[in-house]
Amino acid sequence: MLIVMNHNATQADIDTIVKTVQDMGFRAEPIPGSERTAIGVLGNHGYVDDTKILELPGVQRVIHVSKPYKLVSRDFHPEPTIVDVAGVKVGQGYRPVVVGGPCAVESEEQIVKTALFVKKCGGDMLRGGAYKPRTGPHTFQGLREEGLKLLAIAGRESGLPIVTEIMSPDNVGLVAEYADLMQVGARNMQNFDLLRELGRIRKPVLLKRGMSATVEEFLAAAEYILAEGNDQVILCERGIRTYETATRNTLDLSVVPLIKEMSHLPIMVDPSHATGKRSLVPPMTLAALVAGADGVLIEVHPEPEKALSDGPQSLTFSGFEQLMGDVGKLQTFLGNS
Numbered sequence: 001m002l003i004v005m006n007h008n009a010t011q012a013d014i015d016t017i018v019k020t021v022q023d024m025g026f027r028a029e030p031i032p033g034s035e036r037t038a039i040g041v042l043g044n045h046g047y048v049d050d051t052k053i054l055e056l057p058g059v060q061r062v063i064h065v066s067k068p069y070k071l072v073s074r075d076f077h078p079e080p081t082i083v084d085v086a087g088v089k090v091g092q093g094y095r096p097v098v099v100g101g102p103c104a105v106e107s108e109e110q111i112v113k114t115a116l117f118v119k120k121c122g123g124d125m126l127r128g129g130a131y132k133p134r135t136g137p138h139t140f141q142g143l144r145e146e147g148l149k150l151l152a153i154a155g156r157e158s159g160l161p162i163v164t165e166i167m168s169p170d171n172v173g174l175v176a177e178y179a180d181l182m183q184v185g186a187r188n189m190q191n192f193d194l195l196r197e198l199g200r201i202r203k204p205v206l207l208k209r210g211m212s213a214t215v216e217e218f219l220a221a222a223e224y225i226l227a228e229g230n231d232q233v234i235l236c237e238r239g240i241r242t243y244e245t246a247t248r249n250t251l252d253l254s255v256v257p258l259i260k261e262m263s264h265l266p267i268m269v270d271p272s273h274a275t276g277k278r279s280l281v282p283p284m285t286l287a288a289l290v291a292g293a294d295g296v297l298i299e300v301h302p303e304p305e306k307a308l309s310d311g312p313q314s315l316t317f318s319g320f321e322q323l324m325g326d327v328g329k330l331q332t333f334l335g336n337s
Helices: 011-023 108-120 145-158 169-178 192-200 215-227 255-262 271-275 278-291 317-334
Strands: 002-005 027-031 038-042 059-063 083-085 088-090 097-101 125-127 162-165 181-184 205-208 233-237 267-269 295-299
Touching: 002 011, 011 027, 011 038, 097 108, 097 317, 108 125, 108 145, 108 317, 125 145, 145 162, 145 169, 162 169, 169 181, 169 192, 181 192, 192 215, 205 215, 215 233, 215 255, 233 255, 255 267, 255 278, 267 278, 271 278, 271 295, 278 295, 278 317
Parallel strands: 097 125, 097 295, 125 162, 162 181, 181 205, 205 233, 233 267, 267 295
Antiparallel strands: 002 038, 002 059, 027 038, 083 088
């Protein structure tokens, strides 16, 4: 439920509403606006009788929000959220960011070399997996804590913020020591214990869409993080599973403008995991930016043919450099530079 106050409502009126909502056993979240304040009501599991509230001074109207996500929605938060990742701003009004790096951290030489090249080409953040959720148990699972330490070295040498994946609630504290942006992979989008734990820390979170998740399920997953108090969340489209087998997944670019209509959270796109094919990454990167994405995640490897994971979808250094040149031209054309 959303309580909309009159434009001349006083702070005393707002305080009365908050106390009334709390006395009803719910949580009240004031949402200041440019013209008037609204108050979100959280914690209800069904219809709330609004008779008592409508009688209070300063109340203009009550809107009953039936969505499973409230804090994530534009209803509760009409202004776009800007997420700050170690000084890099992500969201509406800022230049779309480029996150580059290998699928997995393999060695100090590999990750440092890649980080320096991503920085040289104009990338904004460094990605790299230390913990790797793989389909088969006999494939490379990542260097784990050692990988985090190597990421930290690469981050210091390049000056780039670090993006890396977190798989378990038990490892949130450890990964948070190294990462500037905590990534929740597609397989963990509905790991609700993990989402709650990430909501309790005050560090930005990148939440990827599950491979079979609807938009409503995607936003409801983000709600778990915001409900615990962390509103620094970036959504990420990385392709969904369909009947098509020519690509690794089907990249749903329509979700970018759709999410912007439904939610105040920024949204990025991962064309590498979406397509699974190196040749398709550049055009889909540009398409994502035209669609309005607040950033892209690109897999880059010094020797993709020797990569321990996802080599076929990783760009070579020359390929990444060329793509960044094209991205720069597109940004200028779109007025984002």
